[in-house]
Amino acid sequence: MSSTLHPMLNVAIKAARTAGTIINRAALDVESVRVSAKQTNDFVTEVDHAAEAAIIDTLLTAYPDHAIWAEESGKREGKHGGADHVWIIDPLDGTTNFIHGFPVYCVSIALMVGSKLEQAVIYDPSRNDLFCATKGRGAYMNDRRIRVAKRIAMRDCLLSTGFPFRPGDSFQTYMQMLGEVMPKCAGVRRPGSAALDLAYVAAGFTDGFFEMGLSPWDVAAGALLVTEAGGLVGNFTGEANFLEQKECMAANPKIYGQLVGITSKYSKFASAGDKAALRQSLEKPVAEVNADPVVNAQTDNNKPADDFPPTVYTAPF
Numbered sequence: 001m002s003s004t005l006h007p008m009l010n011v012a013i014k015a016a017r018t019a020g021t022i023i024n025r026a027a028l029d030v031e032s033v034r035v036s037a038k039q040t041n042d043f044v045t046e047v048d049h050a051a052e053a054a055i056i057d058t059l060l061t062a063y064p065d066h067a068i069w070a071e072e073s074g075k076r077e078g079k080h081g082g083a084d085h086v087w088i089i090d091p092l093d094g095t096t097n098f099i100h101g102f103p104v105y106c107v108s109i110a111l112m113v114g115s116k117l118e119q120a121v122i123y124d125p126s127r128n129d130l131f132c133a134t135k136g137r138g139a140y141m142n143d144r145r146i147r148v149a150k151r152i153a154m155r156d157c158l159l160s161t162g163f164p165f166r167p168g169d170s171f172q173t174y175m176q177m178l179g180e181v182m183p184k185c186a187g188v189r190r191p192g193s194a195a196l197d198l199a200y201v202a203a204g205f206t207d208g209f210f211e212m213g214l215s216p217w218d219v220a221a222g223a224l225l226v227t228e229a230g231g232l233v234g235n236f237t238g239e240a241n242f243l244e245q246k247e248c249m250a251a252n253p254k255i256y257g258q259l260v261g262i263t264s265k266y267s268k269f270a271s272a273g274d275k276a277a278l279r280q281s282l283e284k285p286v287a288e289v290n291a292d293p294v295v296n297a298q299t300d301n302n303k304p305a306d307d308f309p310p311t312v313y314t315a316p317f
Contacts, residue, residue, distance in 0.1 A: 005132075005134070006119060006134045006137070008062075008063070008111055008118070008119050009119045009121065009132060009134050011058065011059060011062045011063070012059070012087075012109045012111065012119055012120075012121040012132075013121050013123075013130065013132060014058055015054070015055040015058035015059055015109060015121075016055070016107045016109055016121045016122075016123035016130070017123060017130075018054045018055070018058055019051035019052075019054050019055050019091055019092075019107045019123070019125075020107055020123050020125030020128075021125075022047060022050050022051045022054055023047055023051055023092060023098070023105070023107070023125045024125045024126070026045075026047040026050075027098070027101070027103075027125075027126065030098065030099060030100075030101050033045050033046060033047055033099060034046045035099050043095050043096055043099060044072060044095060045092070045095060045098070045099060047092060047098070048071075048072055048091050048092045048095060049072055049091075051091035051092055051107065052070050052071070052072050052073060052089060052091035053073075055070075055089055055091055055107070055109060056068055056070065056073070056087075056089070059087050059109075063082060063085065064079075064082075065078055065079040065080045065081060065082025065083070065085075066078050066082040066085040066086070066087055067082070067083060067084075067085060067086040067087070068086070068087050068089065069086050069087065069088045069089070069216065069217065070087075070088075070089040070090075070091070070217065071089065071090045071091065071215070071217045072091065084113060084114050085111060085112075085113050086111070086112045086113075087109065087110070087111055087112075088109070088110045088111075088112060088216055088217050088220040088221070089108070089109050089110075089217060090107070090108040090109075090195060090217040090218060091107060092105055092106075092107065093105060093106050093107070093108050093193045093194065093195040093196065093217075093218060094106060094191075094192050094193030094195075094196065096192060097191075097192045097193065102192070103126040103127075104126075104191045104192050104193050104196060105124075105125075105126070105192075105193050105196070106122050106123060106124045106125070106193055106195050106196045106199070107121070107122070107123040107125065108121070108122050108195035108217065108218070108220070108221045108222065109121045109122075109221055110220035110221035110223075110224060112220065116135065117135065117220060117221075117223060117224040118134065118135045118224075119132075119133070119134055119135070119224070120132060120133045120134075120139075120220070120221035120222070120223075120224035120225050120228075121221060122195050122196065122198075122199045122221050122222060122225065124196060124199075129141060129142060130142055131146075131199040131202065131203070131225055132225075133202075133224050133225045133228040133229075134228075135224065135228070136228075137228070138228050138229070139202050139224075139225045139226075139228035139229040141199075141202075141203050146202055146203040146204065146225075146229050147204060147229050147230050148201060148202060148204055148207075148226065148229045148230045148231035148251070148252040149204040149205075149206075149207045149252055150204075150252065151207050151252070151254075151255065152254040152255070154184050154185050154255060154258050154259075155184065155185065155186065156185075156186055156207075157185045157186055157206075157207035157208060157251075157255055158185070158186055158187045158188075158189065158206050158207055159181065159185050159187070159188050159189070159206060159207060159208045159209065159210070160188070160189045160190070160191060160197040160200065160201070160206045160208075160209045161178065161181075161188055161189070161190055161197075161209065161210055161211055162190060162192070162194055162197070162211035162213075162214075163190055164212060164213055170212065173212075173266055174212060174266075176266065177210075177262070177263060177266040180262055181210070181259075181262055181263075184262070185207075189206065194209075194211055194214055194218040194219060194222070194248070195218055195219070195221060195222045196222075197209045197211070197222070198219060198221075198222020198223065198225060198226055198233075198248075198250055199222055199225055201222075201226050201229075201231060201250045201251065202222070202225035202226045202228070202229035202231065203229070204229075207251060207252065207255050208249070208250060208251030208252075208255050208256070208259055209248070209249065209250045209251070210236070210247075210248070210249040210250075210259065210263055211247070211248055212236075212246060212247045212248075212266075213246055213247075214246055214247065214248050215246070216243050216244055218248075219233075219242075219243065219248045220243065222250070223242075223243070223248075223250070226250045230252065230253075231250055231251060231252050231253070231256070232250065232251065232252070232253055232256040233248065233249070233250040234248075234249060234250075234256075234260075235247045235248065235249065235267055235269060236249055236260070236263035236264055236266055236267035236268075236269075236270075237260065237263075237264045237267045237269050237270060238256070238257075238260040238264065239269070245268070245269070246268075247267060247268065249263060
């Protein structure tokens with residue numbers, strides 16, 4: 001890692017590690033942690049609240065005029081010259097994993113200046129893994145520079161995802177998309193923490209990621225990590241203005257273009273024709289759609305990667 005970290009990144013790292021200490025202490029006796037449900041299958045614990053309070057205290061002690069956008073406590077406006085600096089915080093991404101003792105969760109902190117993501121920290125307290133990035137300076141895991149994976153054929157790729165779990169989520173649409181993705185890649189994993197999923201794409205541990213129903217605090221830090229590691233992030237149609245669109249996809253540039261060929265019609269922002277075709281396909285069993293040569297034509301795994309049209313997307317950060 002660079003010996004001269006940006007001062008704001010240093011403060012974010014301090015905040016993330018402080019939250020991680022709170023989380024690790026609670027993990028020693030997770031059954032005693034008080035849990036409440038925000039809605040069906042969407043949990044919050046006293047640990048989320050304590051970790052978030054510690055993060056905000058650390059950030060505002062250093063930068064009292066900065067704004068906050070946190071999962072549990074919401075938004076608070078910045079003041080004076082700091083009003084355009086917004087810290088986007090998820091104090092414990094993977095709460096459901098945490099309350100079951102399943103050790104896949106993390107702290108996620110990003111700084112947005114104006115409309116650009118400038119700093120990012122994702123800290124996995126159970127493994128003591130620290131992922132961080134400053135815009136224009138690359139992405140790091142602990143003390144080493146990280147890059148996205150170099151695979152170019154979808155059939156060789158390991159992808160991560162997240163299942164829809166809230167009332168009102170488009171479960172059938174997601175299952176149709178998953179049913180189309182799975183036969184075309186080497187494997188799909190569902191770890192349960194979108195922020196950590198994006199950090200793993202940045203580190204090259206997985207080749208790509210896609211999920212719907214996400215909030216800005218789930219993806220802000222991970223998005224900067226991915227782009228600083230040489231990858232692309234966007235919505236399901238490949239557009240980079242995704243932060244508040246509740247769908248996110250990330251991969252290296254070659255795989256990203258191939259994923260867009262699969263996921264674009266499942267996007268809320270798909271064309272009217274794509275949506276009509278999707279509505280028809282949703283009436284078919286998943287296995288029947290997977291056998292449909294028209295559906296599969298866009299992402300035929302027998303094609304070399306260069307047969308796919310070159311797709312270039314400009315990230316906003």
